[in-house]
Amino acid sequence: MKLLAMLLALGAERLFSPYRDSANRREVWAFLQRLLPAPGFWQAGWMPPLLVLLPTLAVLLIQREIHNEFFKLPFQALLLFLCLGPRDLADDVQKLRAARAAGDSETVLRLSGTLQMGPEPDADHRSLLGALFIQSHERLFGTLWWFLAAGPAGAVLYRLASRLPVLIADTDSPAGRSAAQLHAVLAWVPVRLTAVLFALAGSMDDAIADWRQLGPHPDWKRQTWNVLATVASAALDWEDGGGPVVASSLDAALAEVLRMQQRALLILLALAALFTAGIWIA
DSSP: OHHHHHHHHHHHHHHHGGGOOTHHHHHHHHHHHHHSOOHHHHHOTTHHHHHHHHHHHHHHHHHHHOOOHHHHHHHHHHHHHHHSOSSOHHHHHHHHHHHHHHTOHHHHHHHHHHHTOSOOOOTTTOOHHHHHHHHHIIIIIHHHHHHHHHHHHHHHHHHHHHHHHHHOSOTTSHHHHHHHHHHHHHHHHHHHHHHHHHHHHSOHHHHHHHHHHOOOOSOHHHHHHHHHHHHHHHTTOEEETTEEEOOSSHHHHHHHHHHHHHHHHHHHHHHHHHHHHHHHHO
16 A cells, blocks of 8 residues: 555656745745744744644544545555655756756756755765755655655654754754754664665665765764765766776766666665565565
8 A cells, every 4th residue: 555655646746846846835834933923932942843743643643544445545645745845856956957058057056055955964975966865865765764664644754854944944943953853863764774775776885885984973963964975975886897987077977866866766666565565465
C-alpha cells in the first residue's frame, strides 16, 4: 500500500510541481500569526513542538480510523503529495541551468539563493552542489523515509519540522532554536540514510572515503548536514577507465545531481518494494 501511495504521490508531484509556489507556505504562516496575535506564543520555545505534534496526532488518529483500503490509498497518497516539495528539485535546477545559458545573472542569483536556503553545513562543506543534495533530502527523501516509517503521520511530522526553521524569522529566539533542534533530531537518521542512497547512486568508493575522513564536530546539528553534503558531493565522481572523472563544468555537475537523485529514488523505491514483498510473503 505504501509503495503504491508513494508512486501516486511522486507522479502527482512531478505533474503539479510547476504550479506549486513556496511563497504559499509563508502566506499560511502569516495567516496563522494574524489568527492568533500573541507574540509571546510565536516566540516561545514550546511553540514548534506543539505546532508539529498537533497536526501529526490528528493525521495519526484519522489514519487509524480508515480501515477501508479503497479510502486508505488516496488518503496516504494525498497527504504524501502535500508533504513533498514545494517543487521538484529538477524544476529549479533546470531553470538555473537555462538562466546560466542565457546569461540571466539576476535569475541565477535568485535561484541560487533559493536552492541554498535551509539547513547548512559548516563553511568547509558549504557549496551549491552540497546545498542541492540537502535540498533533495528536504524536498523529497526526508519525507519519504518518514512516510515509510510511520505512514502519512510521519510525512506530516517531518514536513512541518523541516519547514518551521525557515519560516521563523528570528533564528536566535527560543522558538527559532527549538525549531532547529527539533528538525535536526528528526533528520539525524534520514539524512544518513539519504547519504547512503547517494553513495549507492554514484561513486561509492569516493563517498565512503570522504565519509571516513569526517571527524567529530562541536555542533552535532551541522555535522548531520556535513555528512550529506560531503558524501553526496564525493559520489559525483565516477570511474572512467583508470581513475575518477569529475564533471567538466558546473552545468554538467548540475545535470549529474539530477541523475543521481533519480537513481537514488529508484533505489529507495526498490527497497520499499522489497519491504512490501517481504510483508506479503510473511
